[in-house]
Amino acid sequence: MKKNPIQKIIEKIKQEKIVPESKFFLNWKSYLFWFIWLVTLFLGAVFFSFIILNLLDIHPSVIRQLGLGRIFFILARTAPYLWIALAILTGVSGFLAIKKTKRGYRYSILFITSIGVLIISMLGAFIHLAKINRHLGEGKMFDRPMSRGIAFPVEKRWQDPQEGLLGGEIIKINEEFFNLRGFNDEIWEVRYSSETEFKIRRMEENIVVAIIGEKIGEHIFKASLVLPPPFDRRPDRR
């Protein structure tokens, strides 16, 4: 006689000694996704606070001279790879964490992304207000020359003469120009005139400056604005 399929199920459970699995065992993937998301949210917030610090580093004259659009373009172009990678990682892990967990499917991609951005922004602002980012920025980890890889991209931003941005140390002052050692050790002849606006206290040798202007020849730069270095990260600066 053919067995009742319902009885067959109960018998199979008993014969194979199947038992209800523990909640943790069934959900470990979910927990892992949440953990990864929390970690990346925190890292995202730290680096968001660096972005705030970077934006605040920009002298108001630079904004006037370059315009906000160009500044954002330069910031995006010089953002360290780690920041970009973290932004992507935060997005992907946040999406997976919410989508792959129990009730994640109830929320739209837009909602999940907005929540992630909101948390990162709020936490990032808190980290900035608590000045944690400045302490981290002064740490050795961020002072290595591999600026595009991980560290503050401020120096990198001032190594872009094609975009009108040049920074470095004044090594010799002449009548109509001064020589400058750029951050990548290239020597530049920087020309200035009565039209050049100086925002530094006094022009002297061995000081670091940031210059906005125009590249007019091979290692020749015409300055229109000379600024104090924006990458001075002394704690008492602000």
Add this chain to the structure above:
Amino acid sequence: MNYQENSAEDKDLVLAAIKNPDEFQAIVTRYWSRLFCYIRRMSYFSQEDIEDILQEVFIKIYRYLNDYDTEMTFSTWVYQITRNATIDEIRKRKARPQTTWLENEDLIKVLKSSLNLEKEYVDNESIEKIKEIITQMPDKYREVLILRFIEEKSYEEIVDIVQLPKGTIASLINRGKKIIIDEAIKKGILLK
């Protein structure tokens, strides 16, 4: 017995089944026919195939009993697992349903809900044409229409069963209904 009593009884059955597998029989008995019909409506599988799928489904339900979250009804959770198992099986066989096992009364339910038909009587020829429309329609639309109009699930329950946001479910149902209306006009079941 009303919905809340059913739900409370389910929770008691779950607690009992966790302690003793014999008590799980009550859950299997309670859901067997409903899930059997649901799989048959979603797929083209034979009775034996459906029984095999259901066996796997109930064993999975038993293994996952501790994971059942009372935020959703037990029935919804069971449908969710059954739906996933059925879709996996359809994918494994790499073929979409060639025909549906929808009964005439099921079709009339879908038809009336989609087209807001006033008349009680729908002729056999129309029924056959509607069956053809539903069989040929993309799975994603057929699935939500079956859940909404034949299984009579609420939007919230469908969200949990199909695991998609509510907006997407509403849009799938509306588009599914529109497909039926457009095709019904083309086939002459409805007049413009």
